[in-house]
Every structure is written in structure tokens, then in C-alpha cells.
Amino acid sequence: MEKKITVLPGDGIGPEVVASAVKVLQVIGKRFNHTFHLDYAAIGGAAIDQYNNPLPDETIAKCEASDAILLGAVGGPKWDNNPPELRPEKGLLKIRKHFDLFANLRPVKAFPSLLASSPLKREVAENVDLMIVRELTGGLYFGEPRKKTDAGAIDTCVYSREEIERIVENAFELARLRRGKLCSVDKANVLDTSRLWREIVEEKKKQYPDVETEHNLVDSVAMKLITNPGHYDVVVTENLFGDILSDEASVITGSLGVLPSASIRGDNFGLYEPVHGSAPEIAGQGVANPAATILSVAMLLQYSFGLKDEAAEIERAVAAVFDDGYYTADLAQEHTRSLSTNEWTEKVLNEIDASF
Amino acid sequence: MEKKITVLPGDGIGPEVVASAVKVLQVIGKRFNHTFHLDYAAIGGAAIDQYNNPLPDETIAKCEASDAILLGAVGGPKWDNNPPELRPEKGLLKIRKHFDLFANLRPVKAFPSLLASSPLKREVAENVDLMIVRELTGGLYFGEPRKKTDAGAIDTCVYSREEIERIVENAFELARLRRGKLCSVDKANVLDTSRLWREIVEEKKKQYPDVETEHNLVDSVAMKLITNPGHYDVVVTENLFGDILSDEASVITGSLGVLPSASIRGDNFGLYEPVHGSAPEIAGQGVANPAATILSVAMLLQYSFGLKDEAAEIERAVAAVFDDGYYTADLAQEHTRSLSTNEWTEKVLNEIDASF
Ligand SMILES: CC(C)[C@H](C(=O)O)[C@@H](O)C(=O)O
Ligand SMILES: CC(C)[C@H](C(=O)O)[C@@H](O)C(=O)O
Numbered sequence: 001m002e003k004k005i006t007v008l009p010g011d012g013i014g015p016e017v018v019a020s021a022v023k024v025l026q027v028i029g030k031r032f033n034h035t036f037h038l039d040y041a042a043i044g045g046a047a048i049d050q051y052n053n054p055l056p057d058e059t060i061a062k063c064e065a066s067d068a069i070l071l072g073a074v075g076g077p078k079w080d081n082n083p084p085e086l087r088p089e090k091g092l093l094k095i096r097k098h099f100d101l102f103a104n105l106r107p108v109k110a111f112p113s114l115l116a117s118s119p120l121k122r123e124v125a126e127n128v129d130l131m132i133v134r135e136l137t138g139g140l141y142f143g144e145p146r147k148k149t150d151a152g153a154i155d156t157c158v159y160s161r162e163e164i165e166r167i168v169e170n171a172f173e174l175a176r177l178r179r180g181k182l183c184s185v186d187k188a189n190v191l192d193t194s195r196l197w198r199e200i201v202e203e204k205k206k207q208y209p210d211v212e213t214e215h216n217l218v219d220s221v222a223m224k225l226i227t228n229p230g231h232y233d234v235v236v237t238e239n240l241f242g243d244i245l246s247d248e249a250s251v252i253t254g255s256l257g258v259l260p261s262a263s264i265r266g267d268n269f270g271l272y273e274p275v276h277g278s279a280p281e282i283a284g285q286g287v288a289n290p291a292a293t294i295l296s297v298a299m300l301l302q303y304s305f306g307l308k309d310e311a312a313e314i315e316r317a318v319a320a321v322f323d324d325g326y327y328t329a330d331l332a333q334e335h336t337r338s339l340s341t342n343e344w345t346e347k348v349l350n351e352i353d354a355s356f
Numbered sequence: 357m358e359k360k361i362t363v364l365p366g367d368g369i370g371p372e373v374v375a376s377a378v379k380v381l382q383v384i385g386k387r388f389n390h391t392f393h394l395d396y397a398a399i400g401g402a403a404i405d406q407y408n409n410p411l412p413d414e415t416i417a418k419c420e421a422s423d424a425i426l427l428g429a430v431g432g433p434k435w436d437n438n439p440p441e442l443r444p445e446k447g448l449l450k451i452r453k454h455f456d457l458f459a460n461l462r463p464v465k466a467f468p469s470l471l472a473s474s475p476l477k478r479e480v481a482e483n484v485d486l487m488i489v490r491e492l493t494g495g496l497y498f499g500e501p502r503k504k505t506d507a508g509a510i511d512t513c514v515y516s517r518e519e520i521e522r523i524v525e526n527a528f529e530l531a532r533l534r535r536g537k538l539c540s541v542d543k544a545n546v547l548d549t550s551r552l553w554r555e556i557v558e559e560k561k562k563q564y565p566d567v568e569t570e571h572n573l574v575d576s577v578a579m580k581l582i583t584n585p586g587h588y589d590v591v592v593t594e595n596l597f598g599d600i601l602s603d604e605a606s607v608i609t610g611s612l613g614v615l616p617s618a619s620i621r622g623d624n625f626g627l628y629e630p631v632h633g634s635a636p637e638i639a640g641q642g643v644a645n646p647a648a649t650i651l652s653v654a655m656l657l658q659y660s661f662g663l664k665d666e667a668a669e670i671e672r673a674v675a676a677v678f679d680d681g682y683y684t685a686d687l688a689q690e691h692t693r694s695l696s697t698n699e700w701t702e703k704v705l706n707e708i709d710a711s712f
Contacts, residue, residue, distance in 0.1 A: 089545050119583045124475045140513065146548045152516040153552035157496065160508040187596070189445050192502045196509040219603040226582060226607045227475050240543070244600055247575035251582045 001034040003305055004066040008059065011045040011088060012278025013288035014072025020290030020345040021070065021297045027349050028301070028310050031356050039066060043095065044074025044088035044278075054091030060098060068304040069095075069271040070297065073278035088278075096136050101263040101271055102163070103170045104134040105299070106246040108229075110253040113322040116333055118254030120226065125253050130232040131178065132249055133171040134242025136263055138163045139193070141239050159193045159238065164200045166266065171236035172208045181212045181233035185221045185241055197238065218245070225249050250275050257289040257330045258318070260296035268304045272296040286340045289328040291318055294348060317351040357390040359661055360422040364415065367401040367444060368634025369644035370428025376646030376701040377426065377653045383705050384657070384666050387712050395422060399451065400430025400444035400634075410447030416454060424660040425451075425627040426653065429634035444634075452492050457619040457627055458519070459526045460490040461655070462602040464585075466609040469678040473687055474610030476582065481609050486588040487534065488605055489527040490598025492619055494519045495549070497595050515549045515594065520556045522622065527592035528564040537589035538569045541577045541597055553594065574601070581605050606631050613645040613686045614674070616652035624660045628652040642696045645684040647674055650704060673707040 007022065009015035022038065029036045041059040048054050054074075063069050074088040084090065095101075109129045110118075118125045143156035168184070175182040184201045186194035198215055205213045216224070218241045224231060225245065229252045237245060250256045257276055264270035274292030282288060295318060302311035325336055326347050332338035339347070363378065365371035378394065385392045397415040404410050410430075419425050430444040440446065451457075465485045474481045499512035524540070531538040540557045542550035554571055561569045572580070574597045580587060581601065585608045593601060606612045613632055620626035630648030638644060651674060658667035681692055682703050688694035695703070 084551075087545065093546070119477060119480045120475050121477055141546055143510070148548040148552050150517065152514065153549040154499070154515075155513040155547045155549050157511040157513065158508065159510075161506065187599075189443065190449070190497055191511045192504040193509040193511050195440075196504050219599050222578075222600045222604040223607045223612070226604065241600075243543075243575050244578045244597075248578040248582065248604060251579045256579070 001305065001307070002037070003034070003068070004037045004039065005300070006063045006066040006069045007038050007040045008043040008069060008071045009040065009046070010043055010072040010074045010278065011076045012073055012280040012283040014074070014278055016283070016286065016288050016341050017274065017290040017293040018070065018072040020341055021293040023345055024294045024314060024348060024352070025297050027352050028314065031352065032307070032310050034307070034310075043071065043091045045076050045079045047091060048079055048082070048086055048088065052086070054086065054088055055094040055098075063095070063099065068269065068300050070300060071271055071273035072293065073274065073276065075278045076280040093141065095271065096263060097142060099269065099271070100137060100265045102135060102137045103167055103264050104136040104242065104246075105174070105262040105264065105303070106132040106134065106249070106259065106275060108132070108249045108252055108259060111255055111258065111319060111322050113325070114253065114255045114258070114331060116254065117331055118252065120252055124227075125229065127230045128252055130229065130249065131174060131234050132242060132246040133167065133174060133234060133236040134246055135163065135167040135238045136242075137239075139239035157191070157193050159196065161196070161200065164197050165204070168201055168204050168236060171234050172204060172211055175211045175234040176208065179233040180210060183214050183216055183221070183232055183235045185216055185218050185235060185237035185245065187218050187241075188215070189217060193238065221245060222248060225252065246275070257328070258291035258295060260292050260299050262296070262299045262303050264303055268306070270300065270304045272300040286342060287329045287338075288341050289330050290341050290345055294318060313352060313355065317348050317355070320351050321347045357661065357663070358393070359390070359424070360393045360395065361656070362419045362422040362425045363394050363396050364399040364425060364427045365396065365402070366399055366428040366430045366634060367432050368429055368636040368639040370430070370634055372639070372642065372644050372697050373630060373646040373649040374426065374428040376697055377649040379701055380650050380670060380704060380708070381653050383708055384670065387708065388663070388666050390663070390666075399427065399447045401432050401435045403447060404435055404438070404442055404444065408442070410442065410444055411450040411454075419451070419455065424625065424656050426656060427627055427629035428649065429630065429632065431634045432636040449497065451627065452619060453498060455625065455627070456493060456621050458491060458493045459523055459620050460492040460598065460602075461530070461618040461620065461659070462488040462490065462605070462615065462631060464488070464605045464608055464615060467611055467614065467675060467678050469681070470609065470611045470614070470687060472610065472689055474608065476608055480583075481585065483586045484608055486585065486605065487530060487590050488598060488602040489523065489530060489590060489592040490602055491519065491523040491594045492598075493595075495595035513547070513549050515552065517552070517556065520553050521560070524557055524560050524592060527590050528560060528567055531567045531590040532564065535589040536567050538567050539577070539588055539591045540569065540571050541574050541591060541593035541601065542571065543574050544571070545573065549594070577601060578604060581608065602631070613684070614647035614651060616648050616655050618652070618655045618659050620659055624662070626656065626660045628656040642698060643685045644697050645686050646697050646701055650674060669708060669711065673704050673711070676707050677703045
């Protein structure tokens with residue numbers, strides 16, 4: 001297979017973790033006989049510095065000419081006081097909208113060897129294996145009117161039937177490939193957008209009689225994600241609820257630094273990035289944990305290129321390195337020495353090489 | 357002191373837990389020489405059944421003639437398929453709006469003897485003592501336009517400067533009475549209402565130089581509430597974020613069934629209710645945990661009547677009963693026998709009597 005990937009290193013630790021992930025991508029390419037052509041482009045703060053634009057046209061053009069996008073992270077204190085249009089995260093919001101990447105998939109799965117880092121009791125966190133499916137291009141994030149004056153401000157939450165239908169279908173399909181359970185999250189006791197959301201889930205579920213479907217209110221899910229996270233398989237929700245709940249869920253298993261994400265649309269095109277941010281406080285020190293970005297490459301191979309064995313091999317290698325007791329500083333436990341970004345990446349590369 | 361309280365038992369376990377709380381209120385009145393006049397009225401499902409209205413005018417009139425309101429809980433499957441205007445929670449939303457109860461205070465404090473029930477590790481949960489201050493009468497809950505058609509739906513998030521100013525001031529004042537720390541939560545990287553919110557906090561903080569103030573994004577707080585809940589003192593946020601975060605926070609200490617809340621306005625009038633719902637599945641069995649409603653009476657005495665010693669005595673008695681190893685079924689641990697609602701309430705009453 002021959003594919004083009006646009007790589008957007010971004011800010012902070014972005015370039016470091018992306019460099020690691022690219023090494024893993026290339027070794028997988030070699031081992032499985034694929035050619036991945038990489039093209040680098042600017043986004044976020046780096047793009048503001050160079051082009052005065054968090055998402056330059058040149059970057060869009062490169063992404064349009066490729067089969068998938070790998071992103072590091074954006075943001076940092078340097079740009080915190082910029083006007084809204086010149087902030088790094090605007091690049092992220094724009095790329096999602098421009099490419100209509102409406103489905104944000106965020107898997108949260110316990111690595112047994114990382115549970116010691118979880119704030120939750122082992123018995124609560126150990127069997128967690130859930131996927132949050134967040135609508136990514138609608139709702140309060142993009143609705144008009146939005147306005148701020150000195151006297152007041154307004155934001156608008158809008159959803160069309162089509163926008164809800166496509167994300168709900170996506171979630172049902174994913175549930176079918178997993179354990180066949182779907183929890184749809186809304187605030188239907190208060191919001192009209194949620195009432196429509198709930199109606200559409202009720203309609204669609206007739207086409208998925210094999211999927212066990214439930215509705216739950218966002219406040220209630222915010223509790224149950226902590227008291228009984230093992231209950232969930234696929235959780236589908238709108239943009240802002242998904243932002244909050246997926247970040248909440250990311251801490252369950254103690255593996256925040258190792259969580260990948262995919263932002264995809266109807267065809268196979270997608271953007272892949274770690275869940276964590278740009279961590280400017282540790283940037284440039286060579287100590288960042290590259291696991292989340294490496295696992296984002298696995299999602300890229302699986303969802304955009306349909307390469308399941310290749311994705312599974314990356315996941316296996318990462319888990320094996322953790323099981324062998326190798327951690328970067330963020331996960332190192334009392335009795336373990338922490339590895340640098342490069343040292344840890346070498347372990348993963350060796351693990352993949354050794355399996356051939 | 358002589359005061360009038362309107363009691364709204366509501367649905368499900370509401371009447372049972374309210375009956376317990378009223379007993380505690382009366383014994384405190386006797387011990388401290390106060391007269392509390394109680395007047396009962398209907399709200400929620402009970403009011404729909406009797407008046408076809410979740411908040412009858414008669415109930416409003418009684419509340420207007422009193423100094424504070426004590427509420428049990430509303431809702432249940434019986435009314436789940438009613439149209440929006442005839443649903444129990446509409447009664448709750450209307451009473452908040454009618455009386456302009458804009459500040460919802462939700463304290464979360466660890467009871468050492470309940471930590472075994474927490475999903476969090478003991479060392480994470482044990483020193484938690486935080487207060488969420490949620491704006492309760494604005495934002496997406498009440499903004500216009502709101503509309504649902506078959507083709508799409510819309511909700512509107514609106515805040516005026518005054519609405520933000522009064523809740524922010526309220527939170528600063530509370531922080532000053534507590535440990536002097538305030539975390540303001542918004543989504544200022546995306547929402548215009550959040551940008552105004554953040555500006556107003558920046559302005560107000562000049563009047564509270566003794567309060568240590570920080571801003572944090574809602575997604576980030578959703579994580580940190582679980583990884584490091586001990587970090588927080590007072591957390592202030594808008595209506596919907598507050599709904600989600602306060603429910604999330606309620607599970608930290610394992611004491612969801614014992615959390616009280618206050619919904620107040622500028623003068624001393626307020627509505628007090630347990631954080632938990634109407635739990636229809638256990639209603640009428642005499643097994644409900646009345647602790648949250650009893651502690652809501654403590655908040656009522658403190659915030660509406662300024663009776664600090666009386667409030668402290670209730671809190672002391674409840675903690676003492678837990679420390680003695682007495683629990684209702686929801687909290688009972690393996691080796692303990694669980695008490696009925698009435699038995700447990702007796703323990704609290706005896707504890708108060710014994711201290712005089
Ligand atoms: C940076 C921010 C705009 C973004 C969001 O809210 O979507 C981030 O929190 C995320 O979840 O990817
Ligand atoms: C019942 C519902 C409308 C209500 C809310 O969302 O405010 C409840 O969740 C609460 O927090 O009191």
C-alpha cells in the first residue's frame with residue numbers, strides 16, 4: 001500500500017512526540033511493505049509565528065492532497081493573550097470544520113501495568129474499555145449568532161437532523177464492532193437540541209436491534225463514568241458534552257498520557273492526535289511521553305487505511321513495553337527509572353523488530 | 357427566633373427524607389429556642405397529579421409567604437413521557453427562576469467514615485472540602501430562542517453582565533469565608549459567554565486581593581476534579597457546566613447520598629434540597645438515606661437564618677452517627693447492619709439530645 005500523510009507537529013511537545021510516532025510508522029511500513037509519504041506543515045502557534053495564521057492555506061492544501069493527517073498538539077502561553085482569531089486552538093477548530101471531521105473517537109482502555117497511576121481504585125478502573133464518540137463540528141462550538149459586548153454575551157447551540165443522524169449512525173456501527181452497547185448522552189430534560197438528539201437515536205436504533213441502547217443525562221453520566229466506568233462500551237454525545245466527558249474519562253485508567261484520538265468523516269479521511277495537550281512546561285527536554293501519539297498512528301492505520309494487523313502490532317508493542325516496566329517520567333513509579341522520549345521509543349521499535 | 361418554612365416533599369423518596377429532616381429541624385428548634393412554622397405544598401409529579409401543574413400558584417404563594425423552602429426531590433417514571441411543560445423537573449426550573457435563586461451552592465466534604473464507598477483511592481479523596489457555586493437561572497437553561505422542528509433544533513446560551521457579576525461576587529465572598537481560593541471555570545477558548553465571564557472575574561478579583569483566583573477550562577476541571585480534588589476550595593461556574601461538574605464532584609468522597617445543596621439569592625431567602633434524586637425504585641420502603649436532606653436543613657439554618665451554631669450541631673450529629681458505624685442501606689459496608697430511614701434518624705435525634 002502507498003499512502004500520503006500530512007504531519008502537523010504543532011507546538012510544545014508536539015514535534016517531539018510526533019518524531020517518535022513517525023519512527024514507529026516507518027518501521028511498520030518497512031515490516032508490512034507499505035510506503036508512507038510524509039509531508040510536514042504548520043498549525044497552531046508555530047503557524048501563527050510563521051504565517052500569522054493558525055491554519056495557513058498551504059497547510060490546508062497539503063492536507064487536501066493527502067490520505068490522512070497526524071497532529072502533535074497546539075497551544076502555549078506565548079499565544080495566550082492573542083485575539084481569538086490568532087490563537088493556536090483556532091487552527092484546530094478550523095481544520096475540523098474545513099474537513100468536516102464530524103466524528104471524534106476517543107478510546108479509553110485500561111493498561112493493567114498503568115493502573116497504579118489511576119486516581120480510581122483498581123477494582124473500579126481495571127476492566128474499563130470504552131469509546132467516546134463526540135460530535136465535533138456542530139453545537140455551541142460553531143453555532144451563530146455568537147457575540148460579546150460589554151453588557152452581555154450569547155452563544156448558540158444548533159444541530160440539524162443530518163448532523164445528528166450521521167454521528168449517531170457512526171456510533172451504532174462502532175458499537176456493533178465492539179461489545180454491542182451504546183449509551184447516548186444528552187440533557188433532554190432541559191434542551192431542545194437534546195430532545196431532537198434523543199428522538200433520532202430512538203429512530204435509528206430500529207436499524208440496530210442487535211445493539212443494546214440506552215439514554216442517559218449528561219450530569220448522570222458524569223457521575224457514573226467514575227462510579228462504574230466498566231458499564232460503558234460506546235458513548236455518543238454532542239460536541240461540548242463530549243469535550244467534557246471525554247476529558248473526564250481520560251483520567252479513569254491512569255493513562256491520560258497514552259490516550260490517542262481520531263477525528264474522522266464519512267469516507268476514510270481523518271486526523272489523528274494524542275488527547276493530551278502541548279505541555280509547554282516540559283517541551284524541548286526530551287522527556288515527553290510519545291505513547292499517545294504512537295497509538296494515534298495505530299488508529300490512523302486502522303481507521304483511514306483499514307490496516308488492522310499493523311494497528312494491532314503497534315498496540316501490542318506499546319503494551320509490552322509497559323508490561324516490561326518501561327515508562328517515561330509522567331508514569332514512572334517509585335521503583336522504576338524513567339526513560340527519555342527517545343529511549344522509550346527505541347523500546348517500542350525494538351519490540352516491533354523482535355516480533356518479525 | 358420565629359420563622360416560616362415551606363416544605364415541598366415532592367416525589368419518590370422525597371416525602372420520607374423530608375419527614376426525617378423535619379424531625380431534626382424541630383428538635384433543633386426546641387433545643388435552641390426557635391419556633392419554625394411549617395407549611396406543606398405540592399411540587400413536581402405530586403403537583404402534576406393533583407393540580408396538572410408541576411408548580412401550582414398555591415405553592416408559589418406559600419413560598420412567597422415564607423422565609424425559606426425545604427424540598428425533597430422531584431421526578432419518576434410515571435411522568436417521563438409527559439410533554440415538557442408537564443414534567444416534574446419543570447417545577448424545579450420554574451421555582452428557581454420565579455424566586456431568582458441564582459446561586460446554587462454544593463459543598464462536597466469527605467466524611468472519613470464513608471471513604472470506603474468512594475470510587476477514588478483514599479489518599480485522593482480524603483482531604484476534599486470544596487464548594488461548587490453554580491449559576492442557576494441563566495445560560496442554556498433559559499436562553500431564547502429555543503426550538504425543535506423535525507429538521508433541526510436550537511438552544512441559546514445568554515448571560516448579561518449583571519447575571520455574571522452577582523454570581524461571581526457571591527463566590528468571592530464565600531471563598532473569603534473559607535480557605536480563600538477561587539477557581540473560575542469556563543470554556544473561554546471557544547465561547548463568547550465564557551470570554552465575558554472570564555473578563556468579569558478579572559475585574560472583580562481586584563476587589564478581593566486576599567482571594568487566590570485562577571481560571572480553568574471546563575474540560576480540564578473535569579479531569580482535575582478526579583485526579584486532584586483536594587486542590588479546590590470554591591469553584592464557580594455557569595449553569596450547565598455547574599450541573600455537570602457538581603454531579604461529577606458528588607461522587608468523589610463516596611457520600612453522594614449525604615450531599616446537601618442550597619439555592620439562594622441576594623437576600624437571605626433560599627431553597628434547600630438534597631443533591632440526590634427521587635430514587636423511585638426504593639420509594640415507600642423506609643430505607644432511603646435522609647442524611648442529605650438533614651444536612652440541607654443545616655444549610656438552611658446557616659444561610660437563610662444565620663444560625664451557625666444550630667447548623668454546626670446538625671453537622672456534628674450526622675458525622676458522629678457515621679463515626680459510630682450506623683448507616684442506611686446505600687452506605688452499609690460488609691460487616692455492618694443497615695438501619696432504616698427512621699432508625700437512622702433516631703440516632704441523629706438522640707445524638708442531638710445527648711449533647712444538651
Ligand atoms: C483546544 C480546544 C478548542 C479543544 C476542544 O474544546 O475541542 C480541545 O479541548 C479538544 O478536546 O480537542
Ligand atoms: C432536574 C434537572 C432539570 C436539574 C438541572 O439540570 O438543573 C438537576 O439535574 C439539578 O442539578 O438540580
